Amino acid sequence: MRSHTRYLTMNVPARMDFVNITAEVHEAVRESGVREGLCLVNAMHITASVFINDDEPGLHEDYKRWLEQLAPFDASPQCYRHNRTGEDNADAHHKRQVMGREVVVAITAGRLDLGPWEQVLYGEFDGRRAKRVLIKIIGE
Amino acid sequence: MRSHTRYLTMNVPARMDFVNITAEVHEAVRESGVREGLCLVNAMHITASVFINDDEPGLHEDYKRWLEQLAPFDASPQCYRHNRTGEDNADAHHKRQVMGREVVVAITAGRLDLGPWEQVLYGEFDGRRAKRVLIKIIGE
């Protein structure tokens, strides 16, 4: 069995935004030499997501508006109890649950086995600081 | 290490519906010969889901109503910016995020290690055309 580990550092200038990391995941698969296996990609921070969807700017705007409706930003300690700890990012912990922490992608014949429109996206919900993403590959 | 890959083609006649694919996943595990390992099942399209829950028609009706409340179908370019691209399925990209892209199931003693009520379901949110599901098994 082979394994390969790679960490990406994300530094998103906006509070909420989406970044396409598909190329980095493809590169990690090439580095690994794995022909058949699984590739895990996960956010290592709990106010960020890794998910698979379309890299289309209009859709990303839709997601932002929708997540803001589902879990609005509110720094006051009245709205979210988590913000009584001195944090202001309770909303980001909720947004991340909707979008998910991780994806697992098959590797077949040495390549990520993705559908035609599948793109691996990093979702930032409390940005303006460095955060890490983990890519872990196992297989043969 | 053994690996096994299988693709299912789904063709759901409704725009939104749920299909039980547990039997197909069991069959793929049998074909693989894997006794101990992991089985990934994922939608290869970004307006569909694979998830695990109950195969109960009333619950599926509840899910449909609930998802329609959370992310209503609206083909107009006013409601969703994604639909300015000529698409009408922005809502489906949102519904899929709530229900998820994939499941990973343990294989123990040659069988899917599922709880008593766990069923693997395909969730279609923009149907009436062929879409693929990937089953990837690795283990020994």
Place this chain on the structure above:
Amino acid sequence: MRSHTRYLTMNVPARMDFVNITAEVHEAVRESGVREGLCLVNAMHITASVFINDDEPGLHEDYKRWLEQLAPFDASPQCYRHNRTGEDNADAHHKRQVMGREVVVAITAGRLDLGPWEQVLYGEFDGRRAKRVLIKIIGE
């Protein structure tokens, strides 16, 4: 390839609550002897979740209020069709979809490769009875 399987039994006295199971997952990884691999942790019941987020009581209260807004408890058969089957837990099947069924965590150099705040949490949405969680580890 090595593999290791462990089952936890959860018995949450409240209908909805969150329990930190990170220590149990660490212990399973130690037992496995795996140095490089993947660790799947999933709820085996469809009204419960395993997810990764902060073990902060205020945040857990926020999640409970939020999930109750997104999918309110209502035992009547009028609100949820699933409850026409004699069940009263349709809301729990919805809450579980928002929070997810499972997490997959990398194992690197013999340890769970978690970010600084990542805690593995069990989410119960229809408690007051025994339920199982599965930990499956594969690697080398």
